[in-house]
Amino acid sequence: xxxxxxxxxxxxxxxxxxxxxxxxxxxxxxxxxxxxxxxxxxxxxxxxxxxxxxxxxxxxxxxxxxxxxxxxxxxxxxxxxxxxxxxxxxxxxxxxxxxxxxxxxxxxxxxxxxxxxxxxxxxxxxxxxxxxxxxxxxxxxxxxxxxxxxxxxxxxxxxxxxxxxxxxxxxxxxxxxxxxxxxxxxxxxxxxxxxxxxxxxxxxxxxxxxxxxxxxxxxxxxxxxxxxxxxxxxxxxxxxxxxxxxxxxxxxxxxxxxxxxxxxxxxxxxxxxxxxxxxxxxxxxxxxxxxxxxxxxxxxxxxxxxxxxxxxxxxxxxxxxxxxxxxxxxxxxxxxxxxxxxxxxxxxxxxxxxxxxxxxxxxxxxxxxxxxxxxxxxxxxxxxxxxxxxxxxxxxxxxxxxxxxxxxxxxxxxxxxxxxxxxxxxxxxxxxxxxxxxxxxxxxxxxxxxxxxxxxxxx
Ligand code: FHN
Numbered sequence: 001x002x003x004x005x006x007x008x009x010x011x012x013x014x015x016x017x018x019x020x021x022x023x024x025x026x027x028x029x030x031x032x033x034x035x036x037x038x039x040x041x042x043x044x045x046x047x048x049x050x051x052x053x054x055x056x057x058x059x060x061x062x063x064x065x066x067x068x069x070x071x072x073x074x075x076x077x078x079x080x081x082x083x084x085x086x087x088x089x090x091x092x093x094x095x096x097x098x099x100x101x102x103x104x105x106x107x108x109x110x111x112x113x114x115x116x117x118x119x120x121x122x123x124x125x126x127x128x129x130x131x132x133x134x135x136x137x138x139x140x141x142x143x144x145x146x147x148x149x150x151x152x153x154x155x156x157x158x159x160x161x162x163x164x165x166x167x168x169x170x171x172x173x174x175x176x177x178x179x180x181x182x183x184x185x186x187x188x189x190x191x192x193x194x195x196x197x198x199x200x201x202x203x204x205x206x207x208x209x210x211x212x213x214x215x216x217x218x219x220x221x222x223x224x225x226x227x228x229x230x231x232x233x234x235x236x237x238x239x240x241x242x243x244x245x246x247x248x249x250x251x252x253x254x255x256x257x258x259x260x261x262x263x264x265x266x267x268x269x270x271x272x273x274x275x276x277x278x279x280x281x282x283x284x285x286x287x288x289x290x291x292x293x294x295x296x297x298x299x300x301x302x303x304x305x306x307x308x309x310x311x312x313x314x315x316x317x318x319x320x321x322x323x324x325x326x327x328x329x330x331x332x333x334x335x336x337x338x339x340x341x342x343x344x345x346x347x348x349x350x351x352x353x354x355x356x357x358x359x360x361x362x363x364x365x366x367x368x369x370x371x372x373x374x375x376x377x378x379x380x381x382x383x384x385x386x387x388x389x390x391x392x393x394x395x396x397x398x399x400x401x402x403x404x405x406x407x408x409x410x411x412x413x414x415x416x417x418x419x420x421x422x423x424x425x426x427x428x429x430x431x432x433x434x435x436x437x438x439x440x441x442x443x444x445x446x447x448x449x450x451x452x453x454x455x456x457x458x459x
Contacts, residue, residue, distance in 0.1 A: 029238045029242050034242075035255055037243075038242075038243055038244075038245055038255055039245065039255060039256065039272050041161065041215070042114075042216075042245060042255075042256065042272060042274075042311060043272065043348065044113070044347060044348040045113035045114050045161070045311065045347070046113065046302070046305075046306055046311050046312065046346055046347055046348070046349070047110075047111060047112050047113060047302055047311070047312050047314070047339075047346065047347075048112050048113060048114040048115065048116060048163075048274075048311065048312070048313045048314070049106075049107040049110065049112045049114070049115045049116070049313075049314065049315075049316065049332075050116050050117075050165075050276060050277075050283075050313045050314060050315035050316070051103070051115065051116070051117040051118065051315070051316060051317075051318065052072075052073055052118050052121065052165075052283035052284045052285075052315055052316075052317050053117065053118055053127065053147075053284070053285075053317065053318045054073060054118055054121050054123060054125050054127060054284060055086070055089040055090060055093060055123060055125050056072050056073045056074075056075050056076070056121075056123060056284040056285075057072070057284060057285040057317065057318060057319055057320040058089050058092055058093065058320045059075055059089070060072060060285050060286055060287040060319070060320065061075065061282070061285075061286035061287055061288055061289070062287070063075060063079040063081065064079075066079070067288065071281070071282045071283055071284065071286075072282040072283065072284035072285055072286035072289070072317060073118075073121050073122070073123070073282070073283050073284030073317075074122070074284075075284075076122075076123050076172050077122070077172060077179065077180075080182040082182070082183055083172070083173055083180070083183050086123065086172075086173075087135065087140070087173075090125065090135070090140035090141050091140075091141070091142065092320075093137065093140075093141035093142070093143050093320075094141065094142050094143045095143060095318075095320060095321050095322030096143075096321065096322065097321045097322040097323045098145075098147065098150075098318075098321075098322025098323075099322065100147075100150040100151045100153070100154035101154045101157075101158075103115075103151065103154070103318075103324065104151070104154045104155055104158050104160050105158075106324060106329055106332060106333070107160060108158065108160065108336075109332070109333050109336045110332035110333060110335060110336040110339075111335065111336040111339030111340065111343060111346075112314075112332075112336075113160075113161065113347070114160065114161040114162070114163060114215055114216075115151070115155060115160055115161070115162050115163070116162075116163040116164070116165055116215075116216065116218050116313060117147075117148065117151060117162070117163075117164065117165060118165040118167075119148055119164040119165060119166050119203075119207055120165075120166055120167055120171075120203060121165070121167050121284070122167045122170040122171065122172055122179055122221070123172055123173060124171040124172055124173025124174055124177065125137070125140075125173065126203065127147045127148055128146050128147065128148035128149065128206070128207065128210075128211070129146040129149070130203055130206055131206065132198075132199055132202040132203050132206065133173075133199055133203070135173055148164070148207075148211055149210075149211065152211040152212050156212055156213075161213075161215035162211075162212075162213075162214065162215055163214060163215040163216035163217065163218055163245070164207050164211075164214060164216075164217055164218065165218040165220065166200075166203070166204055166207065166217055166218065166219060166220075167219075167220050167221065168196075168200050168204070168219045168220070168222070168225070168233060168250065168251075169192075169200075169221055169222055169223045169224055169225055169251075170220075170221050170223060171195060171199065171200070174195050174199060175190070175195075176190045176191045176192055176194045176195035176198075177190075177192075177195045177199070177200075178190075178192065178195075178223040178224050179223070187223070187224060192224050192229075193229070196229060196232065200233075201232060201233065201236060204217065204233060204236055204237070205236060205240065208236070208237065208240040208241050208244065209240060213241070213243075214241055214244045215244065215245065216244060216245035216246065216247060216255075217233075217237055217244060217245070217246055217247070218247045218249075218258075219233065219246065219247060219249050219250040219251070219254075220247075220249045221249065222249055222250060222251030225250065225251025225252075226251070227251070227252055229251065230250045230251035230252035231252060233246075233250055234246060234250065234252060247274070248273075248274075255272065256271070256272035256273055256274055256311075257269070257271055257272065257273040257274070258273070258274055258276060259273060259274070259275045259276070259310075261276055261277070261278075262275070262276075262277045262278065263275065264301065264304060264305055264308070264310075265308055265310070266358060266359065266375040266377065267308060267355055267358055268307075268308045268309050268351045268352060268355055268358075269308060269309050269310065270309065272309075272310075272311075273309065273310045273311070274310060274311040274312070274313050275301075275305055275310060275311070275312055275313065276313045276315065277301070277312065277313065277314055277315065278314075278315045278317075279292055279293055279298070279314060279315060279316055279328050279331060279332075280292050280293070280317075280328070282317060283315050283317055284317045285317035285318060285319050285320070285325070286317070290325075290327060292327050292328055292331050293331065294331070295331050295334035295335050295338070295444060296395070296444045296445070298314065298331060298332075298335045299335050299338055299395075299444055299445045300379065300395050300445065302335070302346060303345065303346065303382045303384065303393045303395075303445065304358075304379075304382055306345075306346050306349055306351070306382075306384050307351055307352045307358075307382040307383055307384050308351055308352075308358070309350070309351040314332075316328045316329075316332070338442070338444055338445065341417065341418040341419075342393075342417050342418060342445070342447045344386075344391070344417060344449075345384050345391035345393055345417060345447045345449075346384065348386070349384035349385060349386055349391065350384065350385040350386065351384070351385065352382065352383040352384065352385070353383070353385060353390075353407070353456065353457035353459070354383060354405045354457075356405065357378055357380070357381055357382060357383065357405070358377065358378065358382075359375055359376050359377035359378045360375070360376055360378075361373045361374065361375055361376070362374040362375070362376055379395060379396070380394070380395060380396045380398065381393060381394045381395060381396075381398060382395075383405075385456075385457075387455040387456070388451060388452060388453075388454065388455050389449055389450070389451055389452070390449070390450040390452060390457070391417065391447050391448075391449055391450075392434075392447065392448045392449075392450060393445050393446070393447045394436070394440055394445065394446045394447075394448070395444075395445050397438060397439065397440050398434075398436055398440070400434075400435060400436050400438055401426065401428075401433040401434060401435050401436075402433055402434040402436055403428075403431055403433045404431065404432045404433060404434065404450065406431070406459060407452070407457045407458060407459060408458040408459070409452040409453050409454050409457060409458055410432075410452065410453045411425050411427075411432040411450055411451070411452055411453075412451040412452060412453060413425070413450075413451050414434055414448055414449065414450045414451070415448070415449055416441055416446065416447065416448055416449075417447035417448070417449050418441065418442060418446070418447065419441070421437075421441070423435065423436055423437070423448050425450075434448060434450070436448065
């Protein structure tokens with residue numbers, strides 16, 4: 001069964017808005033024009049690989065013989081592990097099977113167009129050689145190799161965009177970082193600005209100066225982030241790499257909206273947005289979480305998201321030896337093979353001109369657990385668009401004939417995207433309909449291209 005999570009909260013409400021006067025914006029990197037230019041590749045890319053990797057992959061969900069509930073990368077917090085003990089994990093960090101080329105190859109096989117990796121998660125451990133803190137992969141481990149450098153080089157060689165996740169506020173390793181109250185007491189009593197100046201800002205500077213072109217910085221959990229503190233990071237990113245995107249979780253408006261984890265909005269959103277999602281349930285590796293989404297589910301979510309105007313950033317959690325769990329690789333590669341034949345319906349494609357196919361609010365006024373109106377999703381088919389072309393992706397056997405949704409445009413022709421097979425079109429009562437062959441060609445998802453007169457649908 002698909003486990004899509006739909007949110008009906010308008011995405012603008014999810015964005016953290018910052019008031020900037022139009023006059024002051026005109027010449028700045030925050031002008032709408034500059035922002036749109038930065039976002040061009042992001043709109044084209046649509047699908048990215050998220051990687052959560054750090055010391056937490058070693059305990060993999062278990063601490064001192066106890067299974068610690070929750071997401072794997074939160075084990076330090078959930079088990080209240082003192083810094084002095086957690087630090088010892090670094091001495092065991094020796095991922096001899098880590099192969100940056102293989103990771104990038106996986107992203108490419110999967111049809112993903114960008115990679116975002118945890119440069120430092122909430123546990124404070126840097127996956128790069130930082131001069132700011134010795135708690136990093138080169139200085140604190142026997143492995144002694146700069147993971148991010150190797151990944152950045154592999155991405156550069158293969159033309160893959162690379163972004164860095166950076167936990168700007170929570171840092172459980174630092175006395176003044178947010179989150180670690182078991183070693184360092186309440187957050188309100190900390191000198192958070194000392195932490196920002198002493199570690200977070202200088203490390204973001206290192207990331208933007210030592211690893212080539214950075215596609216985006218993915219900030220997260222903006223605790224204690226005031227507009228002024230967030231502005232410090234924005235200025236830093238803009239001054240070092242003006243084309244680098246900032247996600248939606250800095251604590252200020254970034255370049256695009258980041259939805260809640262695994263939350264796909266119910267309807268089309270007009271602003272740029274991205275769903276961060278996991279392939280199983282955790283982000284960082286947990287040995288006991290082998291509940292992978294099926295390739296069909298991933299393909300559905302990807303097309304669903306694109307049909308609503310968004311991007312899908314799908315996470316894997318590599319193991320402590322440096323390999324990405326084989327089962328997750330298999331799922332990604334299966335979807336990648338589908339994308340090889342059907343990618344035209346995804347990359348750079350626009351949203352549906354309709355939207356009724358996404359579903360409808362409950363007519364009985366029912367509410368979900370958060371009190372939002374319940375949305376009854378439909379999952380039979382989705383539409384994505386390019387000028388003069390409509391891509392109908394069917395996830396279930398469609399009714400035949402399949403009535404096209406209302407439009408004034410005439411249909412020129414229709415064909416299967418995967419193999420060019422012609423699909424007959426007939427017009428009944430002025431309404432075109434598709435005579436799709438049954439059984440449907442690809443049970444995972446079959447794309448039918450409908451070419452129309454004119455660039456865009458006229459309703
Ligand atoms: O706390 C983190 C979590 O560990 C993970 O990194 C996710 C990814 O979106 N972000 C935070 C929770 O939303």
